[in-house]
Amino acid sequence: MAERKINQGLKTGLELGPIVAFFVAYLWLKDESFTIGGTAYDGFIVVTAGFIPVFLAAMAVLWRLTGHLSKMQIMTAVLIIVFGGLSVWFNDPRFFKMKPTIIYLLFGGVLGLGLLRGESWLEYVMEGVMPLTHRGWMLLTRRLMIFFFALAVINELVWRTMSEEAWVYFKTFGLTAAIFLFFIFQGGLFKAHGTESKGEDEA
DSSP: OOOOOOOHHHHHHHHHHHHHHHHHHHHHHTTOEEEETTEEEEHHHHHHHHHHHHHHHHHHHHHHHHSOOOHHHHHHHHHHHHHHHHHHHHTOHHHHHHHHHHHHHHHHHHHHHHHHTTOOHHHHHTTTSSOBOHHHHHHHHHHHHHHHHHHHHHHHHHHHHSOHHHHHHIIIIIHHHHHHHHHHTTHHHHHHHBTTTSOOOOO
């Protein structure tokens, strides 16, 4: 079924709203402690638990309005359920802080495995959102693999050497900005290997 178009502002709000809500809730509850079912949970864990249904509700609304969720959005939802759930189960903020490291290493490793097979699995996940030649997809995949590994290292350095609040700022804004800037700086690649402006590479 074809994706239905909705207001771009509403779409962006549904995608980024849960992240902003997580950040605001953390600032509000970070110094609180809650006893649920006889177990004590600090504010960070409670906010993490609340983020999961909020994110899933936003994705459900987005799917209802557009009739479509990308493979990347579905994958993100699965990872949030699994790792968010484990964070609450272990009741240890350190696991949640390690989650980006694990995810970025996983993404980088998967992309690297595809490259070893001479394939760009990124192209499959992004469903042709960016019209690139095969060579363009391979170059972008290689760069993104390196970028993911770098983010994993940076996340480890930040959460192990800085305060919890500093890490939350880093995760909410720093990682999001880094990914945005990464794709901004791929403009030359998109121009050189875009299939809308030129045919498939001869090489």
